[in-house]
Amino acid sequence: MEISIQNLTKSFGEQVVLNNLNLELADIHSLAIIGPSGGGKSTLLRILAGLEIPQEGKITINSEPLNFDYKSLQSYRKGIGVVFQAFNLFPHLTALQNITLPLEKVHGLSLKEAGARASELLDRFQLGEHMHKRPHQLSGGQQQRVAIVRAIALQAKFMLLDEPTSALDPILTSEVLDSIKELKEEKKDLILVTHEMGFARNVADHLIFVDKGTIIEQGHPKELFENPQSEELKSFLGKTL
Numbered sequence: 204m205e206i207s208i209q210n211l212t213k214s215f216g217e218q219v220v221l222n223n224l225n226l227e228l229a230d231i232h233s234l235a236i237i238g239p240s241g242g243g244k245s246t247l248l249r250i251l252a253g254l255e256i257p258q259e260g261k262i263t264i265n266s267e268p269l270n271f272d273y274k275s276l277q278s279y280r281k282g283i284g285v286v287f288q289a290f291n292l293f294p295h296l297t298a299l300q301n302i303t304l305p306l307e308k309v310h311g312l313s314l315k316e317a318g319a320r321a322s323e324l325l326d327r328f329q330l331g332e333h334m335h336k337r338p339h340q341l342s343g344g345q346q347q348r349v350a351i352v353r354a355i356a357l358q359a360k361f362m363l364l365d366e367p368t369s370a371l372d373p374i375l376t377s378e379v380l381d382s383i384k385e386l387k388e389e390k391k392d393l394i395l396v397t398h399e400m401g402f403a404r405n406v407a408d409h410l411i412f413v414d415k416g417t418i419i420e421q422g423h424p425k426e427l428f429e430n431p432q433s434e435e436l437k438s439f440l441g442k443t444l
């Protein structure tokens with residue numbers, strides 16, 4: 204995918220959370236965003252998801268400008284898949300219904316079409332036997348995989364994931380990371396905020412380090428991990444590795 208971000212600035216009240224952030228990338232399939240807590244990673248991702256409106260800045264994704272009026276955002280959001288830290292499944296619906304409902308309501312598929320697409324994907328992600336369970340009957344890893352399947356089912360142009368494993372224990376984390384790897388193998392473009400440094404290194408083809416509302420360093424993951432330039436990244440890696 205191709206991403207252009209120019210002079211992106213976002214404040215909440217007096218607090219400047221993204222400060223004149225710029226990014227130009229072409230031919231990227233998976234972008235990982237790392238950085239200390241409170242640095243603005245989620246805000247950046249939420250803006251890219253059309254869920255937050257910046258005060259200033261221009262964003263173009265795959266040659267299409269992201270317009271921030273209500274109508275444009277509404278249709279933009281239909282075209283992307285979003286997976287957050289908390290699983291965001293509807294608690295009163297089964298795994299299957301969590302996937303079919305948006306396909307029917309937002310994308311206008313018939314129940315039959317939606318069901319066929321959902322059950323095929325649930326099988327592929329080893330969730331077939333759980334499809335009639337509600338979220339509270341599933342493990343955290345299974346819930347997060349349902350959320351990923353839901354995003355894939357929407358046949359999004361690209362996927363945004365915000366620390367999708369941060370609420371999971373190590374075994375469930377590796378389950379979810381495997382599912383994300385599968386997305387990549389399917390050539391789905393993804394932008395991922397993660398604190399899993401090993402994963403960022405193996406899966407991302409570009410890495411940005413965001414701190415204090417701006418990109419301090421960026422490049423190929425191998426480069427950044429092996430040879431960090433800024434004091435900020437050096438100390439961040441020292442803390443997390």
Ligand code: ADP
Pocket residue numbers: 215220238239240241242243244245246247
């Ligand atoms: P990160 O994901 O890197 O931890 P965030 O983007 O979540 O950082 O947050 C950056 C800063 O913006 C934090 O100080 C946070 O408190 C603030 N912030 C985020 N969202 C809001 C909001 N909706 N209202 C007010 N402040 C917010």
Ligand code: MG
Pocket residue numbers: 244245246
């Ligand atoms: Mg965050």
